[in-house]
Amino acid sequence: MEGEPTRIMLAVNESTIKGYPHASISSRKAFEWTLQKIVRSNTSGFKLLFLHVQVPDEDGFDDMDSVYASPEDFKNLRNRDRARGLHLLEFFVERCHAIEVGCEAWIKKGDPKEVICHEVKRVRPDFLVVGCRGLGPFQRVFVGTVSEFCVKHAECPVITIKRSAEETPQDPVDD
Amino acid sequence: MEGEPTRIMLAVNESTIKGYPHASISSRKAFEWTLQKIVRSNTSGFKLLFLHVQVPDEDGFDDMDSVYASPEDFKNLRNRDRARGLHLLEFFVERCHAIEVGCEAWIKKGDPKEVICHEVKRVRPDFLVVGCRGLGPFQRVFVGTVSEFCVKHAECPVITIKRSAEETPQDPVDD
Numbered sequence: 001m002e003g004e005p006t007r008i009m010l011a012v013n014e015s016t017i018k019g020y021p022h023a024s025i026s027s028r029k030a031f032e033w034t035l036q037k038i039v040r041s042n043t044s045g046f047k048l049l050f051l052h053v054q055v056p057d058e059d060g061f062d063d064m065d066s067v068y069a070s071p072e073d074f075k076n077l078r079n080r081d082r083a084r085g086l087h088l089l090e091f092f093v094e095r096c097h098a099i100e101v102g103c104e105a106w107i108k109k110g111d112p113k114e115v116i117c118h119e120v121k122r123v124r125p126d127f128l129v130v131g132c133r134g135l136g137p138f139q140r141v142f143v144g145t146v147s148e149f150c151v152k153h154a155e156c157p158v159i160t161i162k163r164s165a166e167e168t169p170q171d172p173v174d175d
Numbered sequence: 176m177e178g179e180p181t182r183i184m185l186a187v188n189e190s191t192i193k194g195y196p197h198a199s200i201s202s203r204k205a206f207e208w209t210l211q212k213i214v215r216s217n218t219s220g221f222k223l224l225f226l227h228v229q230v231p232d233e234d235g236f237d238d239m240d241s242v243y244a245s246p247e248d249f250k251n252l253r254n255r256d257r258a259r260g261l262h263l264l265e266f267f268v269e270r271c272h273a274i275e276v277g278c279e280a281w282i283k284k285g286d287p288k289e290v291i292c293h294e295v296k297r298v299r300p301d302f303l304v305v306g307c308r309g310l311g312p313f314q315r316v317f318v319g320t321v322s323e324f325c326v327k328h329a330e331c332p333v334i335t336i337k338r339s340a341e342e343t344p345q346d347p348v349d350d
Binding site: 006033036037038040041042045126127151157158159160161162 | 217334
């Protein structure tokens with residue numbers, strides 16, 4: 001017997017091109033990598049903890065065509081966001097269920113890098129896996145990346161999985 | 176059947192206080208973490224690749240009391256260094272052998288961070304595990320760390336294992 005499973009937290013997000021409910025290329029890559037290289041056949045030895053952080057839509061750009069006439073409309077909007085996030089997580093949870101790997105999944109709102117580090121502190125996973133779009137040096141200076149922040153600040157070991165060259169769209173921001 | 180094992184490279188070094196053949200606290204910590212959290216009971220699913228990088232002794236400070244009278248003396252010195260490195264690796268290889276985890280171990284000379292990244296390129300492990308002394312922010316600025324360099328430059332995923340607080344000696348440089 002092996003004792004408690006190793007608890008791996010995975011931060012997952014939606015595709016920047018396709019939007020919800022599609023998972024980003026880098027999230028799927030990080031997930032598949034974890035299954036292939038770490039979990040392997042030892043499905044009972046690991047538990048995957050999926051965290052999806054939704055960024056509050058401050059400028060409302062996506063909702064330019066919507067009309068808000070009542071408080072109810074805003075509530076519906078929030079429910080719709082929540083449903084989209086759940087749909088994203090469903091992809092990962094279903095894969096785990098199919099191969100019999102234990103998992104949990106949840107949604108938080110906020111700045112992804114801050115929320116991920118906060119959740120690491122709260123949930124105490126054995127380590128954190130984050131995907132990474134592999135931005136060029138120029139973009140990295142201005143954008144920073146969630147993965148770099150987590151490597152520095154998360155209170156657990158962090159492994160960053162970069163997309164391979166053939167998985168990278170021509171515009172590296174696409175995901 | 177699982178196919179090829181996951182190949183994990185571990186960079187290991189000697190203790191800065193106790194010297195050879197003692198492995199550093201951070202190397203041992205990274206090794207034990209890898210066994211407990213990744214390999215677990217799936218001993219046939221993983222292969223550990225131990226790399227020890229010896230830093231060439233440029234100032235010869237350690238050899239102040241030695242007298243070199245012939246080319247032979249220098250050859251003996253080099254052999255002694257090599258023997259010390261092998262003795263360090265023996266610790267890790269013996270542990271692996273005892274628990275039946277496949278492994279390989281080898282020594283290279285040079286600047287550890289450069290050599291580790293070069294060996295990653297050559298050997299192509301699935302990921303790299305490096306221990307880290309957890310230097311304070313002040314020391315980090317001047318010293319940089321091998322682990323930070325590898326996270327940025329190694330051509331494979333890298334996971335950095337910090338020592339826990341109770342394993343850290345009072346002077347954080349000690350290891």
